[in-house]
Amino acid sequence: MWMPTTHTSEAAAALPAQRRSPGDDPPGHIMVVDDNREAGAALAALLELDRHTVDHMLDGRTALSAIECRQPDLIILDVQLPDMDGYAVCAALKRSPITWQIPIIMVTVEGQRASRLQGLEAGADDYLQKPVDMQELEVRIRSLLRNKRRNDQLEQAEAVIFALARTVEAKDAYTEGHLQRLALYSVAIGERLGLSSDAMLALRYGALLHDVGKVGVDELIIRKGGPLTPAEYRVMQQHTLIGERIVQPLRMAAAVSPIVRHHHERWDGRGYPDGLAREAIPLGARIVAVADAFDAMTTTRPYNRVFSVAEAAERLRAGAGLYWDPTVVAVFLDWLRTARALA
Structure with a gap:
């Protein structure tokens, strides 16, 4: 049972029809899951005064079914439910790749520390004790909705x-499947190097996005079948x-953008765009x-013949310490031998 401390259900009915000022954050779609019909309805009425759209569910299974049809922006979840407890509902939502980002506020009886810890372990984003202080609840709702909008x-x-x-990949028929192969190879190297x-994850993103900037390069240059002129090479x-610049909106931009910027640097310092050398080149960029x-080397390109795996491996060894990080080359070739042996 919710037992709000600020208003009773009768007081909720007497409040003005709207409390949210025009400059406030926009309202959201909130689901209240509480088996107490009267208390849940009272809470819903109070939330609706802030122009939130509110669904009130009386048990966990009904709530999960409703969420499959229409996802709320936030869930207020009571621990004590008749069919499955709030922990199980929360854990089910957080396990799903579809619903794991929905913020959940769990509510439990005051003083039950073990209950709070269990809820947080299940994945709850916030926790409130009964009786619920409505002003505090409203502040937490606004904060969680603001974070969700930002994440969306x-x-x-x-x-x-x-x-x-x-x-970009589709522009060049010769690079079909290149991004997925590059991510596979890069992740294999990263695993062997013991990356966190x-x-x-940043390495995988960097591999998939390393050439995204080609969207700003003339397609005739990208598709050119022969060597580029000096002017074309500068472009x-x-x-x-x-x-x-394109990857800056990513949540992992700080880790991904150095890979995108520096994947054409050379171990000897003669690459571009900054002429970095050796360990000054970010590790992710060296791997990619x-x-x-x-x-x-091992796929059809208009400017180069296809090399066998053995030939490509030998060219990597020859270029280690000149073009590429010798350690990264050695780790990749070791993985390649293992992968081919298992194939």
């Missing part, structure tokens, strides 16, 4: 950026800088450079 905007931006990367999970080099070179 970032997700939309990321979707656009990855769509641009696929557009966050660094691995092509700009794709690293364009790509760096090796993976990119191997894929370019």
